[in-house]
Amino acid sequence: MSHTAHIPSHRKPRRNASKTALRAGVAGGVLSTIAVAAAAGPAQAEPVTQTIEMPTLTSGLSTAVAASAEATQQVALDLETQAHEDAAATTAAKAAKTAKAEAVRKAEAKKKAEAAAEAKAKAEAALRASRSEARTTLSATSGSxxxxxxxxxxxxxxxxxxxxxxxxxxxxxxxxxxxxxxxxxxxxxxxxxxxxxxxxxxxxxxxxxxxxxxxxxxxxxxxxxxxxxxxxxxxxxxxxxxxxxxxxxxxxxxxxxxxxxxxxxxxxxxxx
The missing domain is CATH 3.90.1720.10 (endopeptidase domain like (from Nostoc punctiforme))
Structure with missing residues (x-):
């Protein structure tokens, strides 16, 4: 027996080629899996874990609502103003009609009063003439x-x-x-x-x-x-x-x- 037979060798033992290939395949698979997970993992996790805030949408909606409310209020004010204008126009028309009727009535009353005054004046004149004639007649016949x-x-x-x-x-x-x-x-x-x-x-x-x-x-x-x-x-x-x-x-x-x-x-x- 060689004197070196019991001395441990400093060489690494040779690996079986099949085992080596298997290990390499497994290692490659693991690395491939890690690589795929690294590549695909963030794209799938992001929509799940990320919180989406919409400050711009909320602000725009508030502005739109405010604008709509202001427009509605303006329409209401316009309708109220129109109603007041219509009521004022109706009142003015009625007042004008009443004033016209009153003017016509006064004109007719004045015309009647003038006619009555003229008739009275004529009657008084006729009466004075009749009395004057009567005085003349009585004076002329006073001795009869x-x-x-x-x-x-x-x-x-x-x-x-x-x-x-x-x-x-x-x-x-x-x-x-x-x-x-x-x-x-x-x-x-x-x-x-x-x-x-x-x-x-x-x-x-x-x-x-x-x-x-x-x-x-x-x-x-x-x-x-x-x-x-x-x-x-x-x-x-x-x-x-x-x-x-x-x-x-x-x-x-x-x-x-x-x-x-x-x-x-x-x-x-x-x-x-």
Whole structure:
């Protein structure tokens, strides 16, 4: 036996070729796996572990919402303003219509007032002319028998009527009065003729057309005198002869005996 047979060799033992290939394959596989894992691992892990923040999206959404709210508010304000404008226009139109109607009414009222004033002026002028004519007629006939006749010449019912009205001279004048101690003009005339059985209408207008119209130049005692137009008279009295009449004139004078010249009548009507 060699003297070196028991001395350990400093050489590494030879490896089996198949084992070496296997190990190399395993090592290569492991390295390949590590390499693939290293290459593929981050790409797969990143979407799982990374937190995505969207500050820009949130900020934009807030801005859009704010803008939408502002636009909505502006639309509401515009609608409210339009509603106020429409209401104001409607109110103005109504006011204009009312003002126009009032102006038309005032114009019509003014026109009617002017027409009434003109008619009144004409009536007053006609009345003055009638009174002037009556004064002239009475003056011209003052000495005639027809006008100068006195109550003493009256007979029958006319004399009774004259006596009745003369008996009331001094009584009070009261509107609507029919006696026995206060009268208005037509109430006195009605009562005087009723005393002889003649029933006359109650008011002056109707009494002025109750009999036959006679001229003021042909008066007889007992004729009814009227002031104003026939059918529209505003005052009546009784002619008592001698150019005089008795009538319930007004509250300040009461029932009086006056000359025709004191207040010339417009006309006369004969009932008896």
């Amino acid at each position: 028998t027809s006008v100068a006749s006195s109550s003493s010449s009256a007979t029958g019912s006319a004399a009774s009527v004259i006596s009745f009205v003369k008996a009331q001279v001094g009584d009070a004048y009261v509107s609507g009065g029919t006696g026995p101690n206060s009268w208005d003009c037509s109430g006195l005339v009605q009562a005087a003729f009723r005393s002889v059985g003649v029933d006359l209408p109650r008011v002056s207008q109707a009494q002025s057309t109750a009999g036959t119209q006679v001229s003021l130049s042909n008066l007889q005692p007992g004729d009814i005198l009227y002031w104003g137009g026939a059918g529209s008279a505003y005052h009546v009295g009784v002619y008592v002869g001698g150019g005089q009449f008795v009538g319930a004139q007004n509250p300040s004078t009461g029932v009086v005996l006056r000359s025709l010249d004191y207040d010339p009548p417009s006309g006369a009507v004969r009932v008896l």
